[in-house]
């Protein structure tokens with residue numbers, strides 16, 4: 001079943017157009033990676049799905065309902081969760097308390113504290129630690145766990161590896177297939193092509209606000225991706 005359909009959206013920041021007739025389709029249970037260089041429009045696309053930017057043209061459909069103009073706070077109860085760049089966990093709460101906050105008003109579904117701890121041993125090991133005592137990577141893992149606690153239909157992950165130590169990035173990437181294994185649909189935004197290809201079923205490459213390449217992760221060649229990514 002198609003869970004999310006973005007159809008030919010234009011998105012503007014004032015006079016500046018960031019997305020041009022951009023489309024995307026996400027099947028239930030799949031992991032799609034949106035890749036592209038700095039400024040390609042990846043975060044803007046996620047914001048349009050989350051309701052933080054409203055397209056000037058085109059539509060966003062979720063489970064068959066048109067949500068193009070629905071405000072962000074009304075999309076969360078539908079099961080659309082965004083883990084933005086830059087994390088933002090509560091510094092004075094423990095890891096476990098941060099997770100429990102994410103589970104407030106949760107939907108029915110597979111995710112619970114136990115399941116998050118199973119998927120992220122890194123988080124389980126630090127459950128009593130206060131937010132401000134966590135490294136950037138640990139905060140990222142907690143932020144993802146917190147989003148999962150709401151039992152989203154789709155979790156959007158924006159640049160999970162940005163600015164993190166490679167060893168933590170490895171831990172986080174090791175956990176992402178466990179998210180899909182629970183049936184949760186994943187929309188991943190990533191600058192790092194290797195990371196994206198390692199876990200995605202499909203890849204969509206953006207350049208200057210347009211889709212320049214898409215296909216299954218196994219069918220695209222490195223050369224195809226490199227040319228699309230850099231616009232060669």
Ligand code: ATP
Nearest residue numbers: 013016018036037038039040041042043044045191
């Ligand atoms: P990055 O990896 O750097 O986050 P991105 O692919 O996510 O890049 P976006 O952040 O979506 O790209 O930005 C797309 C374009 O929109 C860029 O040219 C950017 O400069 C512009 N842009 C993004 N946010 C704003 C804003 N708040 N106001 C004006 N222009 C913006």
